[in-house]
Amino acid sequence: MSTTQFVSLGFNWKTGLLAPGLLLVTSSPVFAHNIEKHFKVEPRSVVTIHNPNGKVVVKAWTKSEVMVIATHTSDKVEVDAEQAGNRVDVTTHQLSETISPEDLRADYQINVPEDAELQIHDDSGEVTVANVMGDMNVETVGAGVDLEDAAGYLTVKTVGGSFQCVRCAGRLEVSSISGSFRLLSLRSYHVHAQTSKGNILFDGEFLPNGIYRLKNYSGVIEVHFSPGDSFDLSATSLKGKVNNQASLTPPAHPDRISKFGNAILGTFNAGHAKVELSSFDGTIKILKRD
Amino acid sequence: MPEAEAIRLAQAGNAAAFERLYRLHNRRVYSLCLRMVGNTAEAEDLTQEAFLQLFRKIATFRGESAFSTWLHRLAVNVVLMRLRKKSATETSLDEMTEPDEESGGPRRDFGTPDLRLSGSIDRVNLQRAVEQLPPGYKAVFVLHDVQGYEHNEIAEIMECSIGNSKSQLHKARMRLRELLHESMRDKAREDRKAAGNAGGED
Amino acid sequence: MATTTCRSFQEQFEPGSNSPRDVSVQAHLRDCPACRSFVEDLGSIRAAAIELAGSDPEPSAQIWISLRAQLEQEGIIHGAAGKGWFADLFRGHLGALPRPVLAGAYLSVLLAVAFGLSGPINSRINRQRWLDGTQSSTTPLSAQLRSFENDSLTSRPDTDSPVTASLHSNLEIVDNYISLCQDSVREEPDNEIARDYLYEAYQQKADLVAQLNER
Numbered sequence: 180m181s182t183t184q185f186v187s188l189g190f191n192w193k194t195g196l197l198a199p200g201l202l203l204v205t206s207s208p209v210f211a212h213n214i215e216k217h218f219k220v221e222p223r224s225v226v227t228i229h230n231p232n233g234k235v236v237v238k239a240w241t242k243s244e245v246m247v248i249a250t251h252t253s254d255k256v257e258v259d260a261e262q263a264g265n266r267v268d269v270t271t272h273q274l275s276e277t278i279s280p281e282d283l284r285a286d287y288q289i290n291v292p293e294d295a296e297l298q299i300h301d302d303s304g305e306v307t308v309a310n311v312m313g314d315m316n317v318e319t320v321g322a323g324v325d326l327e328d329a330a331g332y333l334t335v336k337t338v339g340g341s342f343q344c345v346r347c348a349g350r351l352e353v354s355s356i357s358g359s360f361r362l363l364s365l366r367s368y369h370v371h372a373q374t375s376k377g378n379i380l381f382d383g384e385f386l387p388n389g390i391y392r393l394k395n396y397s398g399v400i401e402v403h404f405s406p407g408d409s410f411d412l413s414a415t416s417l418k419g420k421v422n423n424q425a426s427l428t429p430p431a432h433p434d435r436i437s438k439f440g441n442a443i444l445g446t447f448n449a450g451h452a453k454v455e456l457s458s459f460d461g462t463i464k465i466l467k468r469d
Numbered sequence: 470m471p472e473a474e475a476i477r478l479a480q481a482g483n484a485a486a487f488e489r490l491y492r493l494h495n496r497r498v499y500s501l502c503l504r505m506v507g508n509t510a511e512a513e514d515l516t517q518e519a520f521l522q523l524f525r526k527i528a529t530f531r532g533e534s535a536f537s538t539w540l541h542r543l544a545v546n547v548v549l550m551r552l553r554k555k556s557a558t559e560t561s562l563d564e565m566t567e568p569d570e571e572s573g574g575p576r577r578d579f580g581t582p583d584l585r586l587s588g589s590i591d592r593v594n595l596q597r598a599v600e601q602l603p604p605g606y607k608a609v610f611v612l613h614d615v616q617g618y619e620h621n622e623i624a625e626i627m628e629c630s631i632g633n634s635k636s637q638l639h640k641a642r643m644r645l646r647e648l649l650h651e652s653m654r655d656k657a658r659e660d661r662k663a664a665g666n667a668g669g670e671d
Numbered sequence: 672m673a674t675t676t677c678r679s680f681q682e683q684f685e686p687g688s689n690s691p692r693d694v695s696v697q698a699h700l701r702d703c704p705a706c707r708s709f710v711e712d713l714g715s716i717r718a719a720a721i722e723l724a725g726s727d728p729e730p731s732a733q734i735w736i737s738l739r740a741q742l743e744q745e746g747i748i749h750g751a752a753g754k755g756w757f758a759d760l761f762r763g764h765l766g767a768l769p770r771p772v773l774a775g776a777y778l779s780v781l782l783a784v785a786f787g788l789s790g791p792i793n794s795r796i797n798r799q800r801w802l803d804g805t806q807s808s809t810t811p812l813s814a815q816l817r818s819f820e821n822d823s824l825t826s827r828p829d830t831d832s833p834v835t836a837s838l839h840s841n842l843e844i845v846d847n848y849i850s851l852c853q854d855s856v857r858e859e860p861d862n863e864i865a866r867d868y869l870y871e872a873y874q875q876k877a878d879l880v881a882q883l884n885e886r
Contacts, residue, residue: 223518225745231834264744280833302834314522320882321837332522332546338841338879350546356841356875369628375875376844388605388629396848396868411630417855417864439862453630459851459868482749487742491735499730504723509731517734524738524747586712592726595719614720639682646712 211252218245218262223313225266226291227298231273234286235301239293239310246290253282296331323358341377359398374398382468385410387451396459403468409448416441418460424467476536480528491520494537497616498544504611505548507600515551519544534625541618542626545608552604586646589653598648606641613638677706686713813849816876835883842879848872 226245228235233251240246245267249258255275261268271285280303291297296313299306303321314332317324323341326333330348337355344351344362350369353360357376365383370391372379378398385391385408393400397419404410404425414421417440427445443465456463470478470489478486498519503512523543530539599607608627612618613634618626623634680699684706700707742748852869859865 264741266745303837320834331550338882339837349550356879357844373871375848375872388627388633390628396851396872415864417862417868439859439864451633457864459848459855459865482747484739484748487748488735488739491738495730495734496727499734500724500727503727509728513731513734516730517738520734520738521741524742525745586715590715590719592719592722595716595723610720614717615724617724642713642716643681645716646709649712649716 211250212254212258214247214249214258214260216247216260218247218260218267219243220245220262220267220292220295221265222292223265223294223296224292225296225298226269226289227266228269228287228289229300230269230271230285230287230304231283231302232280233271233284233301233304235289235299235304235306236287237289237291237297237299237306237308237311239295239312240290241293242290243292244290245292245295248288249285250287251285253278253284255282256285258285258287384408385452385454389452390455391452392455392457394455394457395461397461398458399462399464400456400458401464401466402454402456403466404447405468407448409451410454411446411450411452412443412454412456412465414443414454414456414463414465415439416458416461416463419458419462421456421463421465423465425465472536476527476530479524480530487524490524490536494540495520497537498540501541501544501611501616502548504596504599504615505552505604505607507596511551515544515548519547522547538622538625541612542628545612545626549604549608586649586653590649594649594652595645598645598652601648602641602644606637606644609634609637610641610645614642677703677709680706681709684710684713686710686717813873816873816880838879838883842876842883845872845876845879849876 220243222243224245226237228237245262247260247267247269249260249269249271251258251271255273255278257272257274259268259270259272269287269289271283273283275282284304286304291311293311294313295311297308297311297315297317299308299315299317301317301319301322303319305323305325306317306319307325307327308315308317308329309327310329312330315326315329315334317333317335318337319340320338321340322337324335324337324343326335326344326347328346329344332349333344333347333351333353335342335351335353337358339357340355341358342353342355342360344353344360344365346364346366347362348366348368351362351365351367352369352371353373355374355377358374359377360372360374360379362370362372362379362381362383365381366386367383368386368389370381370383370389370393372381372392373394375396376398377395379393379395379400381391381393381401382403385404387409391402391410393402412423412425412427414423419441421441421443423443425445425447427443427447429445456465470486472490472493475486475489475493479490495516499512499516502515502519503509506512506515519540523540526543530536534542599610602610609623612623612626613620620631620634620638623629624631627634629637680696680703684696700710739748849869849872852865852872855862855865856869
């Protein structure tokens with residue numbers, strides 16, 4: 180039988196806001212440890228999450244509050260959430276020197292104000308963020324990252340984790356070694372995506388004055404466009420192929436065209452956006468949407 | 470302390486280095502924000518936000534561009550994001566720089582002679598007119614004509630081509646000219662009305 | 672400057688750069704009151720803009736005070752009062768800083784120097800010199816990276832963790848790309864695209880090795 184305790188805490192920080200937190204602790208004599216904490220925050224709060232293994236799900240809500248719900252099964256870890264001024268730090272602590280990946284696992288459900296800035300470090304597991312408009316920095320090793328309806332300055336770095344970004348705006352920089360990327364329904368004005376072994380799919384808008392740089396070593400880079408789009412295109416694969424369905428106006432200056440590899444250069448419609456696709460030995464496809 | 474040294478020390482968390490970087494650049498950033506939003510309170514808030522974002526990310530600065538360019542790019546983004554959030558409907562950057570023909574004011578006939586602005590505009594009128602520009606035009610005008618950046622620098626800050634920067638500047642100036650002429654005509658109308666009232670009905 | 676219409680003239684006109692002494696500009700202005708008015712107006716706008724620049728008030732001193740307080744709260748400024756072990760943990764592990772290890776920083780410097788020494792990208796020098804330059808800078812770099820990688824293998828306790836295994840397998844991927852890029856540079860030493868890829872592959876390796884060293 181689980182017990183529920185409500186404990187009111189005055190968090191101590193030497194500068195900044197005083198924000199009483201509400202701590203809800205449930206513990207089951209069986210296996211799961213659950214913690215729920217609430218923090219009142221001001222606009223543009225910063226939320227940092229450091230979780231070596233497990234799921235991290237962050238969603239925006241309308242309250243000026245950060246809510247952290249954490250679940251873990253092992254006694255060898257401890258989850259901690261603290262507030263310092265307008266920043267909330269969430270951390271999974273390893274209590275034992277020797278610990279298996281399963282024991283290290285903690286899962287988080289975090290609700291934040293829409294304008295919160297996020298800094299997330301999750302080595303393995305999954306990271307999902309939805310509807311958050313503040314800047315974001317996400318780093319993982321193997322964890323996949325899924326962003327939906329995010330905006331702001333988004334930087335994502337994985338080693339092998341995949342990345343999906345749907346209906347995001349603002350500025351996006353993503354890099355990986357072997358992760359693949361799916362960039363769907365994007366309204367970003369700056370996209371810089373680089374992976375070594377992974378594939379990149381871009382199916383979004385090319386905003387006027389936008390810059391879109393997609394790069395890999397091997398694999399496929401696939402970009403979809405519509406007849407009404409307008410971009411300046413540079414697509415080069417050093418050892419692989421470039422398949423292009425866009426009718427391009429060739430550049431006025433032929434010396435722009437590199438003599439190395441397979442390259443396609445030209446302007447589609449008025450060339451308002453800049454699209455640069457580059458692969459070492461992969462295949463680049465520029466395909467018209469149906 | 471030279472800027473390069475201040476950057477290096479700031480990346481290690483040195484407080485004096487942060488302050489040095491702030492003092493080196495705060496006036497230009499504040500000026501940019503002030504010209505973009507038109508009021509000091511909001512400009513101060515945006516200046517603080519721009520520097521905060523910069524200092525949070527300073528460890529990632531690798532010197533691919535000049536530090537001031539990087540800072541101004543951040544500041545422009547901060548301002549444009551704020552302006553975007555303030556607009557009544559969701560506004561993408563293309564709407565910010567390519568205003569609807571209808572809302573952009575009456576089309577001018579390029580060959581039509583017009584009232585002269587010379588002697589009638591001062592910085593107060595100009596600032597009011599600048600505030601009415603769409604955010605993208607405003608940014609390029611402030612960076613070029615007010616702050617004196619060249620087009621190649623603006624292209625780096627705004628991450629656009631030099632051609633786009635020139636085109637946006639031209640459109641900004643054309644729009645400003647229209648706004649200032651409208652303002653001149655409104656003032657002339659009010660003066661005539663005031664003169665008529667003052668004359669009374671004898 | 673050859674212009675035939677007002678629209679064309681006004682689109683191309685740049686205050687200060689189009690000299691009034693230019694014959695075609697003078698001719699058009701002589702005949703076109705609308706464009707004369709346009710040129711004068713742009714001059715007035717420009718002059719008012721310069722006045723604006725000179726009239727900016729000093730930003731409030733409060734900005735730095737608030738900014739500094741926030742930077743201290745977030746632990747970005749070091750030496751702030753009493754943030755304790757938790758702030759140190761934050762600084763050491765989270766994404767506000769890149770891999771904050773000496774290895775990572777040192778390797779970045781090595782890379783920058785190595786590729787700076789290998790010659791300006793656009794210079795027209797012969798292929799052998801490109802090849803020699805690239806090899807002389809990448810050979811010691813490669814040795815350094817191997818040394819750091821070996822250090823990380825011997826000092827790390829959790830060799831079996833999936834995360835470490837993932838880092839290693841990705842290191843192999845990057846090593847493979849370095850090898851492919853090196854072959855490509857050997858075949859075409861003046862191929863700047865191949866050299867860029869080689870440079871980036873080394874950067875990725877440095878980053879991965881630094882991550883391994885952190886664990």
